[in-house]
Amino acid sequence: MKKSYYITTPIYYVNDIPHIGHAYTTMACDAMARFKRLDGYDVMFLTGTDEHGQKIEKAAHAAGLEPKAFTDKVSQNFRDLAKMMNYSNDDFIRTTEERHYKAAQHLWRELLARDEIYLDKYAGWYAVRDEAYYGEDELTDGPNGKKIAPSGAECEWVEEESYFFRLSKWGDRLLQFYNENPDFILPHSRRNEVTSFVKQGLRDLSVSRSAIKWGVPVPNDPKHVMYVWLDALTNYMTAVGYPDTQSDAYKKFWPADLHMVGKDILRFHAIYWPAFLMAAGLQLPKHVFAHGWWTNEGQKISKSLGNVINPHELIEAYGLDQTRYFLLREVPFGNDGDFSRAAMIARTNSNLANDLGNLAQRSLSMIAKNCGAVVPKCGEFNQADHVLLNKAYGLLDHVRREMDVQAFHKALDAIWLVIGDGNRYVDEQAPWALKKANPERMETVLYVLAETLRCVAILVQPFMPDSMGKMLDQLAVPDEARDFTLLTKEHALKSGTPLPTPSGIFPRFVEEVKE
Ligand code: ME8
Numbered sequence: 001m002k003k004s005y006y007i008t009t010p011i012y013y014v015n016d017i018p019h020i021g022h023a024y025t026t027m028a029c030d031a032m033a034r035f036k037r038l039d040g041y042d043v044m045f046l047t048g049t050d051e052h053g054q055k056i057e058k059a060a061h062a063a064g065l066e067p068k069a070f071t072d073k074v075s076q077n078f079r080d081l082a083k084m085m086n087y088s089n090d091d092f093i094r095t096t097e098e099r100h101y102k103a104a105q106h107l108w109r110e111l112l113a114r115d116e117i118y119l120d121k122y123a124g125w126y127a128v129r130d131e132a133y134y135g136e137d138e139l140t141d142g143p144n145g146k147k148i149a150p151s152g153a154e155c156e157w158v159e160e161e162s163y164f165f166r167l168s169k170w171g172d173r174l175l176q177f178y179n180e181n182p183d184f185i186l187p188h189s190r191r192n193e194v195t196s197f198v199k200q201g202l203r204d205l206s207v208s209r210s211a212i213k214w215g216v217p218v219p220n221d222p223k224h225v226m227y228v229w230l231d232a233l234t235n236y237m238t239a240v241g242y243p244d245t246q247s248d249a250y251k252k253f254w255p256a257d258l259h260m261v262g263k264d265i266l267r268f269h270a271i272y273w274p275a276f277l278m279a280a281g282l283q284l285p286k287h288v289f290a291h292g293w294w295t296n297e298g299q300k301i302s303k304s305l306g307n308v309i310n311p312h313e314l315i316e317a318y319g320l321d322q323t324r325y326f327l328l329r330e331v332p333f334g335n336d337g338d339f340s341r342a343a344m345i346a347r348t349n350s351n352l353a354n355d356l357g358n359l360a361q362r363s364l365s366m367i368a369k370n371c372g373a374v375v376p377k378c379g380e381f382n383q384a385d386h387v388l389l390n391k392a393y394g395l396l397d398h399v400r401r402e403m404d405v406q407a408f409h410k411a412l413d414a415i416w417l418v419i420g421d422g423n424r425y426v427d428e429q430a431p432w433a434l435k436k437a438n439p440e441r442m443e444t445v446l447y448v449l450a451e452t453l454r455c456v457a458i459l460v461q462p463f464m465p466d467s468m469g470k471m472l473d474q475l476a477v478p479d480e481a482r483d484f485t486l487l488t489k490e491h492a493l494k495s496g497t498p499l500p501t502p503s504g505i506f507p508r509f510v511e512e513v514k515e
Pocket of ligand 1: 009010011012013014016020021022024025050232233235260261262263264265292293294295301
């Protein structure tokens, strides 16, 4: 049986316009999902939308719509984003779906039955923007006497009847769990912020709202709707069949291998979620990775500043695969990063047009011109040939190690080192000069280049599936011969295989000069 791999994105609040931040998280998951599929795993890759809560209720009313009609309309924006970015998600969950109500209410009943939930009254601070409760000690004074959360969100005072989850009793168990599973919170540099929050002592968590209507109804108490984070987190199990824990999907994919999130929502995923699951007697996800935040030319990205970067515009200006590549290559994954047009153009031109594009273009056009448009003949390999080919065949192990810890930039770096070696090899071997003097050697050199390109293109597929698909077409590699088991010399290109006419894959980006 194939090994399984389950990866999730956060489910996005539907009221927002999808921007580079959302595209980034899902892109990271898409690269992981595609990588694992090519590496022989049965993959489940989930994304979707978070559609309940006070924030959405307010946004719907501001738009003059009932929440259901509003969310039906705007959740489409996130499906469109997934299509536009060529994400390979296997499912798209909406928390307003029937299957999700069933799952969320089941989890509630489980918690209630285990006496993990009790009815009381909440009196405290709430930030609608974050849909989060904050303790007085966490807040600072803002202008107009407002209280401000560490995230910068404004808080309001809330007093309402509310159900509480006994979070306070799970602190020690959580700390023990982090200790026993040192790779649960990734990158490791983020562990401290979670453990110190838990060590300060956890308060019981309000898990229902009675002042708002838009949410999953609390079973047997229609005055209450579930707190949106308890509802939302459950999506990860809904999509694999919960509450049917005997279903094939659940047995195969739960617990999830990786919840990918932005650093802003680590607390919910690394504290609340495992506590809910422990309390319900369910298995905990294996890893939560919290990545950094993008700024725009040095500024925080926000609707109110009007500097939101729309992925659609990036694709229009620079190309789809160029955008996908840039997102995961520019910034070490886990760190914050700044978007700038200059960086986008520099990356596109140097790594794609120059390095990879040139290697492919030079090799394939020489083959088309000088080798009768077939995979060249392959003579005896010399030392230089062996060195390059062994590096290409050796890449998978290295890239896999980096991907397994979500070091996307390092995985790409490793591949680009071999691309750089390939370009140096062309210069040193100078196949154009061998044409007359030693045509057999010229064919061997071009063969080595084509074979190197095959390995590179197969490995880069998770990041740039369309472009690498084209490159593999140009090398006449059939669709069924593009997974990682084919990355060996036993599966090398066969001399004499007819090749289609090559064409450039990565054009140089030329800035329009304004008159
Ligand atoms: O928090 N840079 O949804 P959300 C990088 N519904 N990533 C960014 C970003 C930026 N500038 N802006 C947003 C929610 N993100 C909840 C999640 S999960 C059960 C519920 C990404 O729409 C990043 O992944 O506010 C962040 O965690 C997520 O969008 C927040 O999305």
